[in-house]
Amino acid sequence: MQSEFQKIFQEIQADPDNESFTKQAIKPLYYASSSARINIIGQATGRIAQEKMKFRDDPSGDRLRTWLGVSRDVFYYFVKN
Numbered sequence: 050m051q052s053e054f055q056k057i058f059q060e061i062q063a064d065p066d067n068e069s070f071t072k073q074a075i076k077p078l079y080y081a082s083s084s085a086r087i088n089i090i091g092q093a094t095g096r097i098a099q100e101k102m103k104f105r106d107d108p109s110g111d112r113l114r115t116w117l118g119v120s121r122d123v124f125y126y127f128v129k130n
Contacts, residue, residue, distance in 0.1 A: 058077060062076070075099055078103070079104060089113070098110065105124070110124075
């Protein structure tokens with residue numbers, strides 16, 4: 050049986066708005082945790098983040114972290130642990 054996250058991943062790839070990305074083998078970048086107290090949902094991961102295969106690791110991620118008032122270490126803490 051598929052996990053809920055696998056199902057969401059496949060739905061994102063199957064979305065017609067993502068067709069050009071899926072054809073280029075550009076996969077959705079995301080991280081989700083059942084213990085998260087805050088979830089940030091967005092789209093349009095930049096080329097830099099896509100090349101690094103790390104979400105929000107680009108200038109837009111820097112702006113987001115500034116807006117949230119969190120450091121890079123705090124932002125990525127749960128991804129590492």
